[in-house]
Amino acid sequence: MASIEKADVNAKxxxxxxxxxxxxxxxxxxxxxxxxxxxxxxNDLDQxxxxxxxxxxxVEASPLQLSRLRRKIDWWIVPIMFLCYTMQFIDKVSLxxxxxMGLNQELKLKANEFTNAATWFFIAFLIAxxxxxxxxxxxxxxxxxxxxxxxxxxxxACTAAAHNYPSLLAARxxxxxFEAAIAPCLILISSQWYTKxxxxxxxxxxxxxxxxxxxxxxxVSYAFQQVKNPTFSGWKIMFIVLGLVTVIxxxxxxxxxxxxxxxxxxxxxAEKVMLxxxxxxxxxxxxxxxxxxxxxxxxxxxxxxxLMLLLTILISISSGVITTYSATLIRNFGYKPPQAALLNxxxxxxxxxxxxxxxxxxxxxSNRWAWIVGCCVPGILGGGLMSFAxxxxxxxxxxxxxxxxxxxxxxxxxxWTGSNVAGQTKRxxxxxxxxxxxxxxxxxxxxxxxxxxxPRYIPAKITxxxxxxxxxxxxxxxxxxxxxxxxxxxxxSAAAVQSMADGAQSGERLWEDVTDKKNPTYRYVx
Numbered sequence: 001m002a003s004i005e006k007a008d009v010n011a012k013x014x015x016x017x018x019x020x021x022x023x024x025x026x027x028x029x030x031x032x033x034x035x036x037x038x039x040x041x042x043n044d045l046d047q048x049x050x051x052x053x054x055x056x057x058x059v060e061a062s063p064l065q066l067s068r069l070r071r072k073i074d075w076w077i078v079p080i081m082f083l084c085y086t087m088q089f090i091d092k093v094s095l096x097x098x099x100x101m102g103l104n105q106e107l108k109l110k111a112n113e114f115t116n117a118a119t120w121f122f123i124a125f126l127i128a129x130x131x132x133x134x135x136x137x138x139x140x141x142x143x144x145x146x147x148x149x150x151x152x153x154x155x156x157a158c159t160a161a162a163h164n165y166p167s168l169l170a171a172r173x174x175x176x177x178f179e180a181a182i183a184p185c186l187i188l189i190s191s192q193w194y195t196k197x198x199x200x201x202x203x204x205x206x207x208x209x210x211x212x213x214x215x216x217x218x219x220v221s222y223a224f225q226q227v228k229n230p231t232f233s234g235w236k237i238m239f240i241v242l243g244l245v246t247v248i249x250x251x252x253x254x255x256x257x258x259x260x261x262x263x264x265x266x267x268x269x270a271e272k273v274m275l276x277x278x279x280x281x282x283x284x285x286x287x288x289x290x291x292x293x294x295x296x297x298x299x300x301x302x303x304x305x306x307l308m309l310l311l312t313i314l315i316s317i318s319s320g321v322i323t324t325y326s327a328t329l330i331r332n333f334g335y336k337p338p339q340a341a342l343l344n345x346x347x348x349x350x351x352x353x354x355x356x357x358x359x360x361x362x363x364x365x366s367n368r369w370a371w372i373v374g375c376c377v378p379g380i381l382g383g384g385l386m387s388f389a390x391x392x393x394x395x396x397x398x399x400x401x402x403x404x405x406x407x408x409x410x411x412x413x414x415x416w417t418g419s420n421v422a423g424q425t426k427r428x429x430x431x432x433x434x435x436x437x438x439x440x441x442x443x444x445x446x447x448x449x450x451x452x453x454x455p456r457y458i459p460a461k462i463t464x465x466x467x468x469x470x471x472x473x474x475x476x477x478x479x480x481x482x483x484x485x486x487x488x489x490x491x492x493s494a495a496a497v498q499s500m501a502d503g504a505q506s507g508e509r510l511w512e513d514v515t516d517k518k519n520p521t522y523r524y525v526x
Contacts, residue, residue: 045512051262052276066278069271073193076266078205080249080256081186084149086209087246088182090217091156091175092121094242096327097221098235100337103168106233113165117172118446124176125439132184133432137291137424140259145185149250152178157243160236176439183414183435188428191418192261192286195279196525197363200415204359207411211355211404214348221327221341260286280510283522284422295425295515302517304420304485304524305430307478308413309437311372314471315409316441318379318464321448322347322403329386329400329457333393343397347404354408368416369479369526372409376472379406383465387458403464409471410438420482420524423515482526489520 095103095118104114135144155174162168186206190199220238227234258264261275276286299305326347331340358371385399413434421430448460516522 052273065274069267069275069278070194070198072266072271073275074202076264077189077193077257078202080253081189081206082209082212083249084145084182084209084253085186085206086213086216087149087242087249088152088179089210089213090220091152091242091246092179093213093217094156094159094239095121095172097217097341098238100327100331100340101221101225101235101238102233103235106235107162107164107168109165109168115446117165117168119443120169121172121176121179122439122442124173125180126436126443128177128180129184129432129436129439132181132435133429134291136181136184136188136432137428138289141185141188142257142259143254145181145189146250146253146257148178148181148185149253150247151250153243153246153248153250155243156246157240159243160239180435180439183438184428184431187414187418187431187434189257190415191282191284191427193275193279195282196415196419197366199418200362200412201356201359203411203415203418204355204408207359207408207414208352208355210407211348211351211353214351214404215345216348218341218345218348222338225338225341262286282419283510283519284418284427290424290513292423292425292513295423295513296429298423298515298517299426299429299433303481304478305433307474307481308417309433311471311474311478312410312413312434312437313441313444314467314474315406315413316438317445317448317467318383318403318406319410319442319445321445321460321464322400326400330397332454332457333396344400346401350401350404351407354405355411358408358412362412362415366525368412369475369482372412372475373472375405375409376468376475378402379468380465380472383461383463383468387461387465399461406468406471416525421516422519422522424513426515479526482524486523489522 095114099114103109109117152175155171155178159168159171159175162171187203190203190206193199194202220242224234224238224241227237229237258266261267261272261279264272267275279286327340327344330343331337335343354375358375361371362368379402382399382402382405385395385402387399414431417430417434418427421427445460445463448457448463453459512519516524
């Protein structure tokens with residue numbers, strides 16, 4: 001992770017406030033509540049502001065100190081987030097692997113019951129985002145994450161007890177409820193510790209757990225297919241083992257991951273203040289428990305969020321197809337179940353490579369919209385190969401692998417949401433909505449696989465092609481909106497925002513609980 005410590009040098013004229021990272025250590029030096037010029041205490045200011053006010057540490061941070069601090073934070077919080085995301089993916093798609101291990105036959109699933117089991121996971125996921133949008137502003141984020149990781153680990157292990165369709169459905173519904181917390185929690189946690197450009201590669205590191213999960217899932221499935229026990233099938237043992245590993249990681253999350261930088265035991269007081277001053281330039285805050293209905297209502301008229309919701313749904317339709325049915329599709333090419341599990345592993349390598357390329361690309365070049373479009377192009381090609389290269393196994397396998405490049409687009413959307421939405425209530429609801437729209441796409445995706453279309457599933461494959469083309473178009477429209485919104489606000493440059501942070505009274509403005517639309521100094525990144 002050391003290679004990502006180099007801070008941005010030049011402020012980008014298109015308004016990427018993250019490009020001022022090198023100077024953000026000069027952010028607000030509070031005058032203290034006792035200052036005669038200080039206004040009366042306000043309850044709309046972020047908790048980080050008051051923490052800095054009460055601190056006696058006012059040291060200036062050099063680029064070298066910031067580099068060391070980022071590295072220290074990286075090694076403490078990123079690995080545990082990576083493990084959480086890896087296990088949520090493995091546990092979620094374990095049903096895909098269990099299908100090629102004989103689950104369908106043993107549970108006597110009929111017609112579309114397997115598809116429905118996959119779909120109900122995401123219906124539960126979607127419904128659970130409603131309470132998540134409220135809870136995440138009231139409870140410590142890291143504790144909420146750790147608790148849900150433990151609970152979905154238990155749900156995964158309990159899947160081994162499924163003996164028919166209703167019992168399988170119950171296990172998947174509970175798994176969906178508890179896994180719903182993962183994306184909102186990780187987006188909010190990641191945004192607390194890094195500036196906007198610094199966050200991009202860190203998002204990529206924990207999101208790479210998806211690709212690693214694909215690889216490990218293939219190995220796990222292959223290994224447990226070698227278990228020959230007539231009384232306790234290999235897929236049941238697989239669910240129990242995965243569930244136990246997840247519970248252990250969830251317990252570790254509770255003890256390792258701090259809820260906010262202010263509560264980080266591994267940082268000194270001086271380091272905490274240094275970090276808070278550094279990330280103040282984000283103007284998105286750290287934690288504010290006051291729920292503001294005006295911010296919730298603003299979401300209804302925010303064009304960027306509607307476009308991002310549509311974009312996420314389009315992307316997720318394809319990802320839902322691949323994550324749920326990739327092993328099944330490969331098996332239908334004529335491969336045996338153990339071979340199908342192993343041949344699905346390169347999908348993970350494609351996911352990992354595209355995720356890191358995009359994450360580091362955003363860090364050093366910005367142009368988030370272009371990276372999304374760039375990932376959609378291989379997805380379109382992959383959908384075409386799956387749909388029309390029906391005469392060759394190699395062509396169809398290549399299609400499945402290419403479609404996995406679209407997984408990297410979701411991390412850009414997540415990071416976009418964390419960077420371009422301000423106001424604590426609005427942010428929490430927005431990340432829950434994005435996670436919910438992910439589940440909507442995954443509900444639609446598996447439903448394109450109907451029993452009457454097997455074994456080729458041509459309508460589902462064409463859906464992948466069409467949704468990727470539409471996603472590229474929506475991304476470009478979103479880019480145009482951000483350009484227009486920045487010009488309309490006549491916002492100052494990133495350097496001007498940083499200059500404002502050097503003033504005592506104006507420094508308060510960086511920690512106000514104000515939305516991106518109402519903050520005149522806020523600039524969208526694209």
